[in-house]
Amino acid sequence: MTILVMSQRLDYHGRAVTWGLHQMGCKVHWWDRSIYPGQQQLSLSLTDDGGCHMVSDGGDWPVPSGGYVAIWERRGKVPTPSPGLSAVDRRVASNESRKFLCGLVSILEVQNPDALVTNPAWAQERANEKALQLHVAKQVGMDIPSTLISNEPRRIRDFYRMHGGKVITKQHFPFSWRQPNGDLFLSGTFIVPPEAMESDAMLEASPMIFQEALDISGELRIIVFGRTVFAGLQPRAAEGMPGFSDIRLEPRNELSVIDLDPGLRDKLFAFMERMGLNYAAFDIARTRDGRELFLEANEAGQFLSLESLDPTCHMLDAFCQYLASGDKAFEYKNPSGLRLTSFEDSSDGRLFREEFDHHMKFEYKAQPFELSEA
Numbered sequence: 001m002t003i004l005v006m007s008q009r010l011d012y013h014g015r016a017v018t019w020g021l022h023q024m025g026c027k028v029h030w031w032d033r034s035i036y037p038g039q040q041q042l043s044l045s046l047t048d049d050g051g052c053h054m055v056s057d058g059g060d061w062p063v064p065s066g067g068y069v070a071i072w073e074r075r076g077k078v079p080t081p082s083p084g085l086s087a088v089d090r091r092v093a094s095n096e097s098r099k100f101l102c103g104l105v106s107i108l109e110v111q112n113p114d115a116l117v118t119n120p121a122w123a124q125e126r127a128n129e130k131a132l133q134l135h136v137a138k139q140v141g142m143d144i145p146s147t148l149i150s151n152e153p154r155r156i157r158d159f160y161r162m163h164g165g166k167v168i169t170k171q172h173f174p175f176s177w178r179q180p181n182g183d184l185f186l187s188g189t190f191i192v193p194p195e196a197m198e199s200d201a202m203l204e205a206s207p208m209i210f211q212e213a214l215d216i217s218g219e220l221r222i223i224v225f226g227r228t229v230f231a232g233l234q235p236r237a238a239e240g241m242p243g244f245s246d247i248r249l250e251p252r253n254e255l256s257v258i259d260l261d262p263g264l265r266d267k268l269f270a271f272m273e274r275m276g277l278n279y280a281a282f283d284i285a286r287t288r289d290g291r292e293l294f295l296e297a298n299e300a301g302q303f304l305s306l307e308s309l310d311p312t313c314h315m316l317d318a319f320c321q322y323l324a325s326g327d328k329a330f331e332y333k334n335p336s337g338l339r340l341t342s343f344e345d346s347s348d349g350r351l352f353r354e355e356f357d358h359h360m361k362f363e364y365k366a367q368p369f370e371l372s373e374a
Helices: 012-023 087-111 121-127 130-139 153-162 200-205 262-275 304-309 315-325 340-345 347-362
Strands: 002-007 027-032 042-046 052-056 068-073 116-118 147-150 167-170 176-178 184-186 208-212 216-225 228-235 279-287 292-298
Touching: 002 012, 012 027, 012 304, 012 315, 012 340, 012 347, 042 087, 052 087, 068 087, 068 315, 087 121, 116 315, 121 130, 121 262, 130 147, 130 262, 130 292, 147 153, 153 200, 153 208, 216 262, 216 304, 216 315, 228 304, 228 315, 262 279, 262 292, 304 315, 304 340, 315 340, 340 347
Parallel strands: 002 027, 002 068, 068 116
Antiparallel strands: 042 052, 147 208, 167 208, 176 184, 216 228, 216 279, 279 292
């Protein structure tokens, strides 16, 4: 039995987990979709008997139908068209390639009905809808900040006044953009200034998520896969990035692994069941008066940072065992001794670091969510 890892060359998580699975004696099929179609050729033939035949770069797909114990869709959903195409043709090639890749992944899921899929394609689509996340979080009993999602100026201003001007806003999906001089700008959760309420045109232009600004002492980063839960608490920094209220943009130099309240744990499991997820990374705000409020759930969020900050949090070992088990109800109980530091000290880890450092120094540093013409 083989584990399919869909990631890309410069993804730390994908490379570390693949190394870990090899240490456990697992067979891994690595598929980097991000190089398609510019550096990769794929073909799909549909047969008269309802079957299909997949070919990659001139060779048959390495694993037959039903051959995967687990399928992990980590990274690489954004295709890379040939740079020789015109801007319009790159956009067309990217859109067509994305649709074809999504179709192939769905076929692989259908061909492997007993595989542990993290996460199913249909569940990923639903899970990335912020409005649905907040709705389901409330349904399972979690608290959420007072929220308005709107592009109606009157309602936005009323919400702003109701909270005394203490309001933050965020996008439905993260993005970044690059200036002609190469400077990169990031989106995030930012504090709404009074002048933002002045222009109807600005408020009407796009729906935004508006929420009450919380007095946060820290945030819980909770990783859930199968029936396994890891939780870390990061205290709020004294000073963050000006204008932002986003812990992701603060120095992440402190994190304490904590035991999660059983009631919250059950609500997280209920959330994942309703959303059809086998894995999720949750962000829960902890206020200074002791409340815990759901912020969001990322169906492909990072998790190894917990082990980087606290080596007693055996995230790599647990996740590798989870994939190898092929069990949606996997619960981590028996540490194997696999450590993230061992990956970093290995030849694979050193090679990854060299490739990553070279990319950051010499190559075009596109971000995963960067807006571009392609």
